Amino acid sequence: MPAIKKSPKGQEAVPAAGRVTLLDIARHAGVSRATVSLVMRDSPLVASETRDRIKQAAAELGYVYNRGAASLRSRRSLIVGVSITDLSNPYFAELTAAAEQGLSQVDRMALLSNNNESVEKQSSFIDTMREYNVDGLIICPAIGTPVATIRRLNALRIPFVFLSRRVAGVKADYVSNDNVRGLRMATEHLLSLGHRRIAMICTSTRTSTGRERLEGYTSALRDAGLPVDPAIIVEGAPTRRNGMEGLMSLMALDRPPTAAVCFNDITAFGAMLGLNRLGLRIGHDFAVVGHDDIAEAGLWLPGLTTIAIPIEEIGRQAARVLLDRINEPDRPVQKVILPPRLIVRESSGAPGHA
Secondary structure (H helix, E strand, O other): OOOEEOOOOOOOOEEOOOOOOHHHHHHHHOOOHHHHHHHHOOOOOOOHHHHHHHHHHHHHHOOOOOHHHHHHHOOOOOEEEEEEOOOOOHHHHHHHHHHHHHHHHOOOEEEEEEOOOOHHHHHHHHHHHHHOOOOEEEEOOOOOOOHHHHHHHHHOOOOEEEEOOOOOOOOOOEEEEOHHHHHHHHHHHHHHOOOOOEEEEEEOOOOHHHHHHHHHHHHHHHHOOOOOOHHHEEEOOOOHHHHHHHHHHHHOOOOOOOEEEEOOHHHHHHHHHHHHHOOOOEOOOEEEEOOEOOHHHHOOOOOOEEEEOOHHHHHHHHHHHHHHHHHOOOOOOOEEEEOOEEEOOOOOOOOOOO
């Protein structure tokens, strides 16, 4: 612990000059140690107001930054690039917040990119992060990410971890929830209520998540001795509109389903809007189950039955796995798959429930 000296004006005691650490300054300024480190190295990534507050705190504590010694001690930037596919989706917004929180707990600052499913934007962000000499990357890969892009990261020995999605054909660290188990639980819940014609709304084989969730749905049906009917599997991007239009197209079939599992909660909200348009009672005339349990799921009337995933733990694990890779570049690949939970609300009921 640094020695303590008394403030001449009775203010809070501060560490004696010459022994002040970056952590002392961080506590004094109310920021993270990583932010202080960035300011001391004149990084442009810190807002001017925060920069001024940190410099004032350093001056008050009598801190002098030894850049030469710091450079010799560590070649790390304390910055991690985070590339996410769609921040307009509440699931990805919550996941990003969890990842940022996880990084802050290991003294890293997140630099964020919303690639919006653009492989080109994702690639540009990765190149920029290389220029900033980031410690590593957390990547939720855009649809169509080439294997060559990820192999290049390996060749350059840039530490990274896949978050929520992964790229087929690449052996790399990966943190996600159990997508197969999640959709299996959703489908089994409806089967337990007596539904036998269960649709899946908004699936796609273009992402690992889509393939895994479709596998969970189909495996549950097959294990129950039921056929997988392509006529009641609706493909498409997981949006409210596609959920609504998909539900309405299903109900126009000669033999419509009595229930549906949805790729995510956003799709389920769209399906519920479709049921309202058709004058059908959600959870009575038709059962709906979502996936993710975003904050909005419990606010709908009726509340949405869904699969909850441990988003905060996913964020913490992503940060931990990346730090492991940074500290031990040649360690074995880690694959962390976290278990989901079924949350039963009013949107799911038995067939013909009154």
